[in-house]
Amino acid sequence: MGLFSGRKTVFVDSDVLVVGGGMAGCGATYESRYWGRDLKIVCVEKANIERSGAVAQGLYAINCYMGMQWDENQPEDHVRYARNDLMGLVREDLGYDIARHVDSTVHKFDEWGLPMMKDPDSGRYLREGKWQIMIHGESYKPIVAEAARKAATEVYNRVMVTHLLMDEAKPNRVAGAVGFNVRTGDFYVFRSKAVIVAAGGASHIFKPRAVGEGMGRTWYAPWSSASAYALPIMAGAKMTQMENRIVLTRFKDGYGPVGAYFLHLKTYTENAYGDEYESKWYEQTKELVGDYIDRQPVPTCLRNHAFLEETKAGRGPIRMVTKEAFQDPHKETVGWENFLGMTIGQAVVWASQNIDPKHINPELTTSEPYVMGSHATCSGAWASGPEDYAPAEYQWGYNRMMTVDGLFGAGDTIGGTAHKFSSGSYTEGRIAAKAAVNYVNDLKNDRVQVSEMQYQNLKEAIFQPLENYRVGRNEIVAGTVSPSYILPLNGLQRLEKIMDEYVGGISANYMTNDPMLTRGLELLDMLKEDLNHLAAEDLHQLQRAWELHHRVLASESVTHHTKFRTETRWPGYYYRGDHPKLDDTDWHCFTLSQYDAKSGEWTMEKAPVYHIVD
Amino acid sequence: MPTFVYMTRCDGCGHCVDICPSDIMHIDKTYRRAYNIEPNMCWECYSCVKACPQNAIDARGYADFAPLGHSVRALREEAKGTISWKIKFRDGREKDFVSPIRTTEWGSIPSPADLERPSAEAMKSQELAHEPDALKISGGLPTLRPDQLKREVV
Numbered sequence: 040m041g042l043f044s045g046r047k048t049v050f051v052d053s054d055v056l057v058v059g060g061g062m063a064g065c066g067a068t069y070e071s072r073y074w075g076r077d078l079k080i081v082c083v084e085k086a087n088i089e090r091s092g093a094v095a096q097g098l099y100a101i102n103c104y105m106g107m108q109w110d111e112n113q114p115e116d117h118v119r120y121a122r123n124d125l126m127g128l129v130r131e132d133l134g135y136d137i138a139r140h141v142d143s144t145v146h147k148f149d150e151w152g153l154p155m156m157k158d159p160d161s162g163r164y165l166r167e168g169k170w171q172i173m174i175h176g177e178s179y180k181p182i183v184a185e186a187a188r189k190a191a192t193e194v195y196n197r198v199m200v201t202h203l204l205m206d207e208a209k210p211n212r213v214a215g216a217v218g219f220n221v222r223t224g225d226f227y228v229f230r231s232k233a234v235i236v237a238a239g240g241a242s243h244i245f246k247p248r249a250v251g252e253g254m255g256r257t258w259y260a261p262w263s264s265a266s267a268y269a270l271p272i273m274a275g276a277k278m279t280q281m282e283n284r285i286v287l288t289r290f291k292d293g294y295g296p297v298g299a300y301f302l303h304l305k306t307y308t309e310n311a312y313g314d315e316y317e318s319k320w321y322e323q324t325k326e327l328v329g330d331y332i333d334r335q336p337v338p339t340c341l342r343n344h345a346f347l348e349e350t351k352a353g354r355g356p357i358r359m360v361t362k363e364a365f366q367d368p369h370k371e372t373v374g375w376e377n378f379l380g381m382t383i384g385q386a387v388v389w390a391s392q393n394i395d396p397k398h399i400n401p402e403l404t405t406s407e408p409y410v411m412g413s414h415a416t417c418s419g420a421w422a423s424g425p426e427d428y429a430p431a432e433y434q435w436g437y438n439r440m441m442t443v444d445g446l447f448g449a450g451d452t453i454g455g456t457a458h459k460f461s462s463g464s465y466t467e468g469r470i471a472a473k474a475a476v477n478y479v480n481d482l483k484n485d486r487v488q489v490s491e492m493q494y495q496n497l498k499e500a501i502f503q504p505l506e507n508y509r510v511g512r513n514e515i516v517a518g519t520v521s522p523s524y525i526l527p528l529n530g531l532q533r534l535e536k537i538m539d540e541y542v543g544g545i546s547a548n549y550m551t552n553d554p555m556l557t558r559g560l561e562l563l564d565m566l567k568e569d570l571n572h573l574a575a576e577d578l579h580q581l582q583r584a585w586e587l588h589h590r591v592l593a594s595e596s597v598t599h600h601t602k603f604r605t606e607t608r609w610p611g612y613y614y615r616g617d618h619p620k621l622d623d624t625d626w627h628c629f630t631l632s633q634y635d636a637k638s639g640e641w642t643m644e645k646a647p648v649y650h651i652v653d
Numbered sequence: 654m655p656t657f658v659y660m661t662r663c664d665g666c667g668h669c670v671d672i673c674p675s676d677i678m679h680i681d682k683t684y685r686r687a688y689n690i691e692p693n694m695c696w697e698c699y700s701c702v703k704a705c706p707q708n709a710i711d712a713r714g715y716a717d718f719a720p721l722g723h724s725v726r727a728l729r730e731e732a733k734g735t736i737s738w739k740i741k742f743r744d745g746r747e748k749d750f751v752s753p754i755r756t757t758e759w760g761s762i763p764s765p766a767d768l769e770r771p772s773a774e775a776m777k778s779q780e781l782a783h784e785p786d787a788l789k790i791s792g793g794l795p796t797l798r799p800d801q802l803k804r805e806v807v
Contacts, residue, residue, distance in 0.1 A: 069765055069782070070765075070781060070782055072764070072765045072766055073765040073768065073771070073782035074771060074776060074782070076766060076770055085676075086673070086674040086675070086676065087671060087672055087674070089672060090672050090673075090674050090698070090700040091674050092674075095674040095696075095698050095700055096696065096698035096699065096700070107788065107789075107790045107795075108788075108789035108790055113795070114795055115797075122807075127806070127807070131802065132797075132802060135797060139794060139795045139796070140781050140784070140788075140794075142787075142788050142789070142790075143781060143783055143784050143787035143788045146783075146787045146788075146789060147783060147787060151757065151761075151762045152755040152756045152757030152758075152761065152762070153755070153756070154752075154753040154754070154755065154756050175752045175753045175754065177729070177736045177752060177754045178754040178755050182755060182762070185759070185760065185762050186762045186765075189762060189763075189764035189765075189766075190764060190765050190766065197676075221676060249715060249717045249718065250717075251693065251715070251716060251717040252655070252692050252693050252715045252716045252717055253693070253715030253716070253717035253718055253719075254693045254694075255655060255675070255692070255693050255694045255695045255696050255697075255715075256696065256697060256715055257696070260674065260675075260696055260698075261675055261694050261695075261696055262674050262675050262676075262694075262696075292715075292717075292718045292719075372750065375740070375748060375750055376750050376752055379725075379727075379736075379738050379750060379752070380752065383697050383698070383699050383712075383725060383727075384696070384697035384714075384715075386725050386738075386740055387697060387712060387714040387719060387723065387725050388714060388718065388719055389742075390714075390723035390724070390725055390740050390741060390742045390743065391714045391718075391719035391720050391721070391722070391723040391742075391743055392718075392719070392720060392743070393742050393743050393744050393746075395742070395746065425779060426779070427779050427796050427797075428796060428797040428798060428799045428801070428802065429799075429802075430799065430802050466781075469781050469782065470781065473781060473782075476776075477776065477777075480776075579676055579677075579679070579690065579691075582676060623806050627806045647804050648804070649802040649803060649804055650802065650803060650804075650805065650806075650807045651797065651801050651802060652801065652802070652803040652805065652807060
């Protein structure tokens with residue numbers, strides 16, 4: 040009888056396995072069933088798909104909608120917009136692909152019952168900005184989850200996927216995934232012909248501004264634990280643009296969104312003395328990035344840059360001028376409902392501090408950095424492009440397949456495709472799913488092979504933190520301090536401190552350089568070793584332990600990428616003090632990395648950028 | 654504390670435990686009622702508040718930056734298709750808001766399995782489910798020519 044023989048192992052065989060049931064995962068599940076009528080479609084989620092992922096809380100806008108039916112925008116326009124915002128570097132083939140399909144996604148949401156705001160004059164969806172339409176999206180996620188549940192053969196809630204399985208008959212081919220049920224502790228072995236990773240990006244890899252009770256009020260959800268990256272990285276998939284972390288300018292403390300305020304309510308920012316400040320930093324910014332500062336709209340990172348410089352010059356806090364707009368009762372309602380629909384915590388902060396934006400212009404702040412792939416940033420896996428037009432260098436297989444056979448991705452997982460947001464992530468899930476069904480159909484009777492040794496080794500590793508606690512706790516009287524183990528929160532806080540201080544977090548004013556990154560990597564190495572000594576008192580802590588594993592691996596990737604790109608491409612997101620300027624001669628390219636799980640080595644390379652040229 | 658649970662209202666039904674995206678609403682073994690086991694991993698997303706049949710869950714803003722005396726209450730009514738909010742400031746001012754949450758019956762979304770089977774030809778096309786109709790444009794799914802993508806700085 041082995042050590043873990045008492046633990047139940049559940050085997051689930053499927054054709055398409057969707058890892059993560061957020062927006063991208065629900066889109067992938069729905070579309071898999073549409074094209075794969077006779078296939079077994081399984082969706083696995085560490086929480087409950089009814090309220091999981093970044094949209095759990097709801098949304099007040101859909102930020103990616105072309106409006107092709109009214110000729111408002113064409114897919115090319117969105118590609119140019121995303122390219123411009125990301126300082127020239129996006130996968131334009133993938134971005135175009137999302138943009139050409141996204142309207143059909145949004146029209147289905149409308150039909151399914153998502154309340155869309157309409158322009159009373161034109162009858163069209165009410166525009167917040169050029170790309171955004173406004174919704175009453177409190178139940179956005181439950182509606183999308185309903186469609187996914189009806190499509191799936193099975194949905195496994197409360198099962199956290201920790202690793203992917205690899206095929207033993209064919210090299211570099213995925214064969215499924217393993218994980219554990221966070222309620223029962225059962226071990227799960229999912230064997231599948233195709234796997235679509237639709238997991239979440241990364242909050243809590245950099246130290247947040249609030250470190251007490253409020254550490255959970257991060258901009259991106261605290262449950263976004265970098266599984267989007269760690270799962271493909273461990274499987275040897277190539278990653279791209281992992282250095283391209285995002286910093287958000289948001290309302291102070293609650294990180295309430297500013298999009299509707301700027302675009303719809305027409306509020307604007309000023310420094311503490313009531314002055315406009317962005318234009319003051321024009322010449323200085325031009326020195327750093329050249330004519331990228333002249334592009335419209337001004338890239339998100341460069342607006343952050345002006346905010347940071349103005350604050351460093353001692354003229355903070357920067358405020359949002361709301362007092363004028365909020366005299367209009369309609370605009371006041373929109374301003375508040377915007378928070379209640381997607382960032383309730385900001386309403387809580389304002390209520391607690393007696394901030395009524397009708398009478399007080401609220402403070403703004405810049406957030407700690409996040410790593411994700413669907414907002415004004417595009418970290419993620421390197422994926423094959425659409426068959427009908429992607430350049431040969433971007434095409435090696437099925438659409439959205441990574442550099443591992445049978446391994447697909449969508450949403451935060453896929454790199455190079457900024458500004459997809461909720462609707463684009465769902466759409467990318469649909470794109471990946473159709474390709475995955477084609478992949479499965481083309482396999483015919485070629486089945487994946489997974490040895491008992493492969494999953495038994497993983498089983499032992501997965502539950503090790505429970506064992507570490509069981510044994511180690513006898514060494515001490517009580518409390519959390521042990522000479523033999525660290526708890527997941529200890530490890531998380533160490534990670535956040537390393538990333539904050541060495542890789543360009545808030546306490547370093549987003550600054551780093553080669554020596555700092557080198558030291559950061561040394562400390563991350565030691566943290567990785569210490570992860571073998573993580574202890575979990577219960578299954579909840581075991582989930583936290585594996586979330587930490589995923590965050591650490593993603594952070595290591597971020598640090599290697601940041602070190603490799605010897606320029607400052609996105610001032611306002613982060614700065615390389617040793618290479619303070621943008622360098623289009625050497626760095627108008629993507630950065631790619633590949634991790635060797637056996638040796639722990641990272642290999643870096645460059646990949647070309649293809650632009651849609653008129 | 655972000656969310657907390659009133660002792661006298663909670664009946665231990667576990668709806669909040671089932672729904673919490675952060676896995677932090679658990680049942681206390683002694684009192685058989687729910688509580689927030691890890692307030693610093695709470696996003697104040699209100700999923701538990703909305704799901705509680707007893708209205709037993711509320712939020713108290715994060716102690717790092719939220720002074721006491723406020724409240725933001727939510728009442729989500731699926732049958733009515735609305736969510737109602739009451740915001741109370743520390744100084745006693747109040748604001749109320751009501752929004753729709755859904756325009757169709759719950760459970761009314763058709764399963765894609767019940768739709769007509771796509772053809773083999775459609776399977777190999779670039780179109781996704783419901784396309785091209787759902788795009789609501791004439792001329793079909795837009796595409797690019799491969800020669801429109803080039804390697805040069807723009």
